[in-house]
Amino acid sequence: MMLPKSVRMVEVGPRDGLQNEAQPVPAAVKIALIDALADAGLAVVESGSFVSPKWVPQMADTAMVLAGIQRRPGVSYPVLVPNIKGLEEAFKSGVEEVAIFAAASESFAQRNTNCSIDESFARFAPVAERALAAGLRVRGYISCVVACPYEGPVAPADVAMVADRLAALGCYEVSLGDTIGVGTPAQVLAMLDAVAPLVPVDRLAVHFHDTYGQALANILASLERGVAVVDSSVAGLGGCPYAKGATGNVASEDVLYLLNGLGISTGVDIDRLAAAGDRISAHLGRPSGSRVARALASKRH
Template sequence: MSGPAIRIVEVGPRDGLQNEAALVPTDTKVALIDRLSATGLPVVEAGAFVSPKWVPQMADTADVLARIQRRPGVGYPVLVPNERGLTQALAAGVTEIAVFAAASEAFSQRNINCSIAESLDRFAPVTRLARDNGVAVRGYVSCVLGCPYEGAIDPAKVAEVSARLVELGCAEISLGDTIGVGTPAKAAALIRRVAEEVPVSRLAAHFHDTYGQALANLLACLDEGIRVIDSSVAGLGGCPYAKGATGNVATEDVVYMLEGQGLSTGVDLDALSAIGGWISDAIGRPNASRAGRALLAKAG
């Protein structure tokens, strides 16, 4: 029996929560991850071993990982920026990590205080140590369709950074429209260009919905062969470096769209919608998933 046609990487517990101003209780984070992993999602990003000074929301990642119920067949990757972060991740029993680069020099400087080249050099020992310990590595590339400081980004630069991450040992590259400015034609053109350097089977699409284009962009990427999609329950998330940028595309909306296209995800949409409503209430923010809100209203 073959698996789902599309693999969804749920990024809500990390990418979704990391910019929330009020600290989310550890209990809530653990419950969120456990509930999400019970819906059939194959990957639930569980946290980040980053400086608590810069990202205080992720300071309890080790505690979260110690308390979650790890389901067989579900991946729980964490973001790590450097060797110190990887050491902490290994101590927590992590088997998958992600590293974070940008396709924009200005964004790289503002976000991680170094150039793109310097960031990639920093990742070399991280990916090497990860592989030595049997830990899978994923690479994120941000600002692939636009930057709040530089404007439009050359797809060739995105392809260059993506290829370098693969050389360093990343098994999968997630292409992030961090500020949500992309449109379908530009998204498709980007995938075609990056696929000249990295096989499309190793690419994932990560879209924010600032201009309401995320689902349309994802459809365009599916036409180009993308089969891995990052999304966030209830549309949690944002970007502190991009004024007005909204959250990631909502997982509920993605699942509803994909299932309507005849593409299986293996995810229980009703259960997912209930989680979206619950976490939105728990952290006191509106539920950004249209499909989720509709299904919750229908359920009464």
């Protein structure tokens, strides 16, 4: 079993995790969370998004959050930008990395961005071009890489085509997201095998939701294919809005426990990570969504 020697964990809790919370989370709480995650050793902490507050009110204070964090050397604090307006806001906040997001399913693209896949790329092209010209790094996300909540299964060839287009725009990395968390390792491997000939594995990341409890199995399968970048969310923050009551992102603590057990280095401290997750969960008034964090807590009591 050829596994990567090290894995870069991309923490998406402060953005992808918190954006679906119904109650506003104060900027000070977000700032403390981001600082704690960086202190735990995470080298990438997604810190917000410059989208219309009408659509994602929880992210309306992203500029304030970015102004308040203690930026650590060697840590990246990317933000999501859907359009040129968002990119201009990102410039003002001094970001060094932005992310753009596409879908592998036409129905999801229409519902999520009110445009077709082709139209979404027409929007992204100038964003990527201007960001790269300004010296920013650009990351690409793809939703629905296994299945779509409206269309059902998504063909691996469709995912490969979208990944190829994101890479052609200049994305240094493409994150493959199982948005509704239905994928199993066999489906994930079929998808990766379709994408890898077009976008090399060292430019791919995986982003699994744990709706059916398959996220860690899917991550292990991806590692065996050579993927060495994994997106995750502290305390499992982030419900899945397309599946009633479903869990959202795989918990960072659970991913780290898996990687530690495989002898794969990450530079992340599991106790500090779990403590950050426990604090944000306490603020939200619920237990951590991480099984590892709950197990560690029960050992302490």
